Amino acid sequence: MDISAFLLFWAAIFTSNILLTNFLGMCSYLSVSKEVESSLGLGIAVTFVLVFTTGLNWLVYRYLLVPLGIEYLQYIVFIIVIAAFVQLLELLIERYAPALYYTLGIFLPLITVNCAIFGVSLFMVIRDYNFVQSLAYGLGSGLGWLLAILMLAGIRSKLREKMVPAGLRGAGISLIITGIMALAFIGFSGIAPIQ
Amino acid sequence: MLLTILKDVAVLAGISGVLAILLVIAERWLNNYGDCKININGKRELTVKGGNSLLSSLGEKQVFLPSACGGRGSCGACKCQILEGGGPLLPTEKPLLSQAELADNIRLSCQVKVKSDISIQIPDSIFNIRKFSSVISEIIDFTYDIKGITFKLDEGETIDFKAGQYVQLITEPYGKVRQRVSRAYSISSKPEINTSIQLIIRLVPEGICTTWVHQNLKLGDRVNFTGPYGDFFLRDTEADILFVAGGSGKAPIKSMLEHLQVVGTQRKMTYFFGARSLKDLYLTKEMKAFEQVFPDFRYVPVLSNPDPDDNWQGETGYVMPHFKNAIRDPQNTEAYLCGSPGMINAVCKALQEQGVAADKIYYDSFG
The missing domain is CATH 3.40.50.80 (Nucleotide-binding domain of ferredoxin-NADP reductase (FNR) module)
Incomplete structure (x- = not known):
């Protein structure tokens, strides 16, 4: 795939936002988007983990799974790598950077099973990215996810004083808002398409 | 064919094994906070290994706070009041706590980690329900089919109940009965005696638990029960x-x-x-x-x-x-x-x- 890493990075944020075009990573997106502050923390944690796990999974895939001819096990292996990495990262941050732990570390257990993170690793394989492209795509996707959850958290904090029909309160209205945001993001799609 | 499958399984096991070992080592090195004490309602002190969430530390010691989401910080059922220790409020807790709860230092026990001695307050009804281990200290034949049996709690244990509440007796396998069952019996002794309880049990023909109690239990036998449960207790009125x-x-x-x-x-x-x-x-x-x-x-x-x-x-x-x-x-x-x-x-x-x-x-x- 000969698309420049730089372009891929921007495309991952805007034109193919992992959340707004693929609807991946919805659970934590819906549950932690009540406050801007915690959304920011979670978004940064997702970005951080995405970059590292995408890189790690790329190495595992290229130098372990492909030579051994077991690419079909990528699903299981990727999940194990992500889960182990997130655990390890949490332990490290908690021990050595308590301040960082309280702003970022506590979100890590919530994103062990975030499908956006798994999804990016799988896209990276399907689209045949090289190492640098994968990192750029991971970083872009993370920032894109951060952007999406921040927007929703902003809207939801405004919504708190508004009258929302009882049946739509909570996840219902959040999904509708997400849908409208996704429509708006389609506007970017012609600029730099990635498949 | 078989060889390929074996090889694939071996590789997968290898990867998982390496990561698991890595995590175990990291856990030993990084997550070691020594023994911590949890003081509950100023009545009971538990010693747990530090580093885990308050919810799971309590669970290990048979104190079960309600939790619907399994400790992921999304249901808010595991709230409890923290009087001392517990670290600063986390952003994962804030959305689930009201202003009044924040002021009272109510926290989500699944998010709070036990890293030092900690002092907490939980509702008595939850705190009191526990599993007790006891020894039969007295058996009285009230009638031909009703026995009064006194269960003495282990040394140092006390049970805190309201007059009228019941416990669930857990049977041990006996004779042809292989499974354990638990059956509810009201406590017949007064709450002022808190180191033992008395139950009155009538023999029910074919009853798994009552047959066990009447025909198998002897003085000195060890019996487990949980409790106290129930809203059937004396109301404090003048009626x-x-x-x-x-x-x-x-x-x-x-x-x-x-x-x-x-x-x-x-x-x-x-x-x-x-x-x-x-x-x-x-x-x-x-x-x-x-x-x-x-x-x-x-x-x-x-x-x-x-x-x-x-x-x-x-x-x-x-x-x-x-x-x-x-x-x-x-x-x-x-x-x-x-x-x-x-x-x-x-x-x-x-x-x-x-x-x-x-x-x-x-x-x-x-x-």
Whole structure:
């Protein structure tokens, strides 16, 4: 795939936002988007983990799974790598950077099973990215996810004083808002398409 | 073909193994906070290994806070008050706590990590429900099919319950019965005795638990139970009381009366006990003795089917027709029932016909 890493990075944020075009990573997106502050923390944690796990999974895939001819096990292996990495990262941050732990570390257990993170690793394989492209795509996707959850958290904090029909309160209205945001993001799609 | 599969499995196991070892080592090195003490309600102190969430640390020690989401910080069911320790409020908790809860230092126990000594406050009803281990210290034959059994708690353990509440006895496999079952029995001893409990258990033909209790248990046997449970306990009001019991249903009412004897009461109380014949009556002397203890108490055993040999001079028939004379003011009367579901239904109906409000009639709904 000969698309420049730089372009891929921007495309991952805007034109193919992992959340707004693929609807991946919805659970934590819906549950932690009540406050801007915690959304920011979670978004940064997702970005951080995405970059590292995408890189790690790329190495595992290229130098372990492909030579051994077991690419079909990528699903299981990727999940194990992500889960182990997130655990390890949490332990490290908690021990050595308590301040960082309280702003970022506590979100890590919530994103062990975030499908956006798994999804990016799988896209990276399907689209045949090289190492640098994968990192750029991971970083872009993370920032894109951060952007999406921040927007929703902003809207939801405004919504708190508004009258929302009882049946739509909570996840219902959040999904509708997400849908409208996704429509708006389609506007970017012609600029730099990635498949 | 087989070789390929084996190789693939081996590779997968290898990757998982390496990562698992890495995590175990990291856990040992990084997540070692030594032993920490959790003080609950200032009554009980648990020593746990630091580094885990408060919710799971408590769970390990059989103190179960409710949790619907399994500790992912999304349901907010595991709230508890932290008096000391626990670290700063986390952004994962904030969305689930109200201003008032924040002011009271209520936290989500699944997010709080135990890294130092910590002091917490949880509702008594949750704190008190535990698994207890006990030894049988006394067995009394009340009648041919009813036994009173005293379970002495392990050294240092105490149980905190309200008069009328029940426990669930957990059976051990015996004879042909392989599985463990748990059955509810009301506590018959008074709450003021907190190092042991007494249960009154009637032999039910073919009953798994009652057969175990009657035919297998001996003095000194070890028995586990959980509790205390239940909303069937004495209300602290000044209303007149009607106690109605049948069979082994004397247990919770005995506990209530003994408790009232300790705290003292001026309430008008009448106690109807329904049985078939004289050989089904027990603790009669003890119950009659309460008539001297309380200013206004009457114990009325009623036999439905007395033997001619019994020479029974007391009341006969069912208990229901006797209520009329015992109820002074139906608006100001509470009824506490314990017995078979059939008896409870009939008594409930009769009481309501006499004008006693349905929400003033208390009973357990386990048969």
